[in-house]
Amino acid sequence: MQLIHDFFVNMMIILALLFLYYQFFREENLTPTSSIKRKFLSGLYAGMIGILLMIYSIQVVDSTTIIDLRHIPLLLVTLYGGPLPGMIALIVIQITRFIIGINLSSFVSLGLLTSLYIGYLFFRKWKVSFIAIAFWMIIYSNIAFSIIIVYVLLDIKSLFSEINVLYWITSTVTGAMALYTTEHLRKTNHLFKEYKKSATIDPLTGLNNVRSFDEALNSAIQESTNAEKPLSLLVIDIDHFKHVNDTYGHAAGDTILAQFGKTLRIAARMNDIVSRNGGEEFTILLDNCSNREALAIGEQVRSTIEEISFSINKDISIHITASIGTSTFPETVPFPAQLYREADEALYQAKRSGRNRICSNEKTMKVYEY
Structure with a gap:
């Protein structure tokens, strides 16, 4: 029951901070053509979400093992912004993980996040629909987690099964909700920008009204x-x-x-x-x-x-x-x-x-x- 509670807390943190992000950056949605400053700030914000997720993480086996959904902000910022914000988020999250403790689990985290980041960049190049890319990013994240966690929890197979099942369910649901929320907020911000523009710009000539x-x-x-x-x-x-x-x-x-x-x-x-x-x-x-x-x-x-x-x-x-x-x-x-x-x-x-x-x-x- 505690595991379900902790995963639910991770989900709520992600969704709440996504909403706040799109209030801060209402004027412009993050894209691969955004300014370096915008990409840097977005990557930094995604990294801060990852830090908060680690603070409210699920600790298993001992105090050195931390499980959470920090891959989702990394996924989102890489998907929408490209390599630079994704790299910033990865660096911020991993430096914080090493500050929490330098041990086997922290190096496992480095390997997992790095492999996810590289995979996300690979999926972004696929010539398929945006939804398909996002779906396979989430599935790839879950598979990578399962492969990594089996070595961390090798001696506690029952706990591995419980965490793995919950992780797949929560990661998939949270990823889908995060993507839906992001798309909704991006469309809302786009409409807000268009309405604001139409209030001051003549639509026929593009001049001031x-x-x-x-x-x-x-x-x-x-x-x-x-x-x-x-x-x-x-x-x-x-x-x-x-x-x-x-x-x-x-x-x-x-x-x-x-x-x-x-x-x-x-x-x-x-x-x-x-x-x-x-x-x-x-x-x-x-x-x-x-x-x-x-x-x-x-x-x-x-x-x-x-x-x-x-x-x-x-x-x-x-x-x-x-x-x-x-x-x-x-x-x-x-x-x-x-x-x-x-x-x-x-x-x-x-x-x-x-x-x-x-x-x-x-x-x-x-x-x-x-």
Whole structure:
């Protein structure tokens, strides 16, 4: 009964710490392409789980023999992260095992963990389903344990049988539950990341959405006021976009919007914040940019849009134009809160003046002269 209790404690430790791990690393799931830092921390965490499992282990024969499920965190971190985190976990677990005591059992542990680690790396290369790989990793772990433990408990065959049966059952059940829990938490974290991204990113263009724009504008205003440096804003609207939708359909309009957003990102400066504020309206937030510089950048954007062709499909391409309004704090607006309103008014001034031009207050031009 005590053996069942101890194995159950090992199972609960693994599942509880898996849950905590995916709360700590919610932003990114561990993969073979993760950063070295992420792999190192994951391997270290898996090693810490292994240490805790040894603390709450099942001791048999004498105080030198420790049996637990420390192979499961090693299996998981190697399966998902590859060789580096697996090696880190193995080193942490085995160093701790030698600290507990240097004896025959500790060297048996070294041999077992090393053989498991090598086997896990071998199974990862199989061209079969992920579930099949995980299944054979667990079976391999159980077989390796049975081979090793028969020598440790050679003189106590009845105890060997009891522990071996319990180990196979608990290792298989815990491994399956750990894998299921891991997959569930990874999917949950992925969805969380996607929901978080969709709250700030326009899904059609990949640019900032209006919520993200508002946050960026407020932050830029605060920084501009504190640092006493100019802040400019371009508000951009595609000319006659309704005609594009009416002529080619809304799917074609979405295609144009996606290409338009990409064009703005290329035409803007590296650190400028490009957003889609809704429909066919876009903005570019220009940090530390005077009104003259904003007009020059806006003209570059306008002329780039006018010159390139936008593909609707492989057979049809069209040319479009855009009107742009700009404002600058403190040059054209006395208060930063007026930045968007003044740029929007300048946009409508550009529309009323014939479109395909950039306007700043009463300054309207089709081609900006440097």
